[in-house]
Amino acid sequence: MNLPRFNRILLKLSGEVLMGQGQFGIDPATCDRVASEIAAAKEAGHELCLVVGGGNIFRGLAGAAKGFDRANADYMGMLATVMNALAVQNALERIGVETRVQSAIPMSSICEPYIRRRAVRHMEKGRIVIFAAGTGNPFFTTDTAAALRAAEMGCDALFKGTSVDGVYDADPKKVPDAKRYDTLSFSRVLADDLRVMDASAVALCRDNNIPIVVFNIRGEGALTSVMEGKGVATIVQNAV
Ligand SMILES: Nc1ncnc2c1ncn2[C@@H]1O[C@H](COP(=O)(O)OP(=O)(O)OP(=O)(O)O)[C@@H](O)[C@H]1O
Numbered sequence: 001m002n003l004p005r006f007n008r009i010l011l012k013l014s015g016e017v018l019m020g021q022g023q024f025g026i027d028p029a030t031c032d033r034v035a036s037e038i039a040a041a042k043e044a045g046h047e048l049c050l051v052v053g054g055g056n057i058f059r060g061l062a063g064a065a066k067g068f069d070r071a072n073a074d075y076m077g078m079l080a081t082v083m084n085a086l087a088v089q090n091a092l093e094r095i096g097v098e099t100r101v102q103s104a105i106p107m108s109s110i111c112e113p114y115i116r117r118r119a120v121r122h123m124e125k126g127r128i129v130i131f132a133a134g135t136g137n138p139f140f141t142t143d144t145a146a147a148l149r150a151a152e153m154g155c156d157a158l159f160k161g162t163s164v165d166g167v168y169d170a171d172p173k174k175v176p177d178a179k180r181y182d183t184l185s186f187s188r189v190l191a192d193d194l195r196v197m198d199a200s201a202v203a204l205c206r207d208n209n210i211p212i213v214v215f216n217i218r219g220e221g222a223l224t225s226v227m228e229g230k231g232v233a234t235i236v237q238n239a240v
């Protein structure tokens with residue numbers, strides 16, 4: 001599909017994708033591949049910031065289902081996103097891309113605390129800012145953190161790099177003949193309860209008029225082609 005060219009982009013990287021072919025944890029080769037595609041997007045003139053998920057390590061809801069206190073489990077999930085952020089930072093810096101990690105939960109020995117104006121300044125200097133620890137609050141996810149940071153950083157679009165190639169009329173992992181959309185409106189996603197992203201994240205993007213591009217980031221070159229406005233993706237935006 002043809003996507004408009006977006007200048008400042010928040011890329012939400014699924015934690016699960018960082019597992020590569022594994023079942024858990026962080027695959028260094030996958031981090032390297034994603035990093036080189038991010039570097040190519042930067043070279044092509046995009047301004048980028050990242051929010052990294054934690055699903056490859058720990059999800060609060062899954063922890064709560066096993067008996068952990070929900071808020072505690074969510075804090076564990078947020079800590080998982082910090083590990084992923086450091087892994088992605090490492091991969092980017094190995095290929096010469098300047099980065100800063102900012103965490104919504106201050107941990108000053110490891111990274112900077114989240115300070116919006118400082119993050120904006122880093123971006124103006126051409127650094128890629130990696131936002132860790134989600135929103136810093138339990139009962140949220142990194143999708144909502146991505147929408148929040150996209151709004152705060154004045155991004156033109158939120159790209160959700162995940163393990164499905166767009167938004168379907170039902171979960172394609174459960175319904176094999178689900179139909180994929182090329183474009184659809186925020187209100188349709190919410191009304192039809194399409195769960196590729198949290199409703200709170202979708203509503204935040206709708207209210208701030210930030211289009212969401214959902215694409216599969218697992219394939220070699222997937223990020224590059226979607227950044228170039230090609231490839232398979234679904235764009236969710238306000239009805240025109
Ligand atoms: N209508 C739908 N269209 C597309 N995907 C859907 C839909 N409903 C549910 N999904 C599911 O949403 C998932 C993507 O979102 P999810 O929140 O699980 O992961 P993520 O945010 O990419 O990663 P992580 O939690 O690992 O950081 C897909 O794997 C897909 O199975």
Ligand SMILES: O=c1ccn([C@@H]2O[C@H](COP(=O)(O)O)[C@@H](O)[C@H]2O)c(=O)[nH]1
Pocket residue numbers: 015052053054055058059060061073074075076077078079080081133134135136137138139140141142143145
């Ligand atoms: O703002 C936030 C963001 C995340 N969490 C917790 O972290 C995990 C991992 O994030 P994913 O979005 O699932 O990748 C999430 O399951 C929550 O438990 C949070 O509490 N607040």
